[in-house]
Amino acid sequence: MPADDQSETFRVTTDEQLRAVSNLTRHRIMAVLRFEPATITQIAERVGLAKGSSSYHVRLLEKAGLVKVVRTRKVRGVVERYYAMTARSIELPDPGEGGPDVLMRHAVADLEASPADGERHVRMAHLRLTDEQFAELGARLHALADEYRKLSDPSLPDTSLVFALFHPAQGAKPEGGAR
Known part of the structure; x- marks a missing residue:
């Protein structure tokens, strides 16, 4: 499990x-470190990277303060470092109007990379809600995600939950140009 601090x-x-x-590879490394510390070798194996690439990306995450060494051990004369996330969740600044939403881009990339024959639950619903209903739905989605995060067991396979509740831009045209 992650460090108590x-x-x-x-x-x-x-x-x-x-x-x-903002980098997809580093996003995937952080996903590996979400529940338990790992070494560069373990990270490389889980993400499918060379150890050198894994080390490079972990160093950038460490320099930015997103991951840290939580323990070390000596193995055949070499110090092995275990890295973990510095926090349970990451809050990004608002991307601003027209700015890329990094988390959604990573989520879509992960969805597209997941096995096509694997079990998925993907749905989009267009709703018409009052401000109060919008706020209530947002709070319920956050609570549901928090509830299941507490149930997470590092020994089980990874599962990603992504949701976006937002008001689309006024006058935005659906794909294909039809309105």
């Missing part, structure tokens, strides 16, 4: 931190 939320505030989390 792990904070609840890491707020991305610098350009260096934003660049670190």
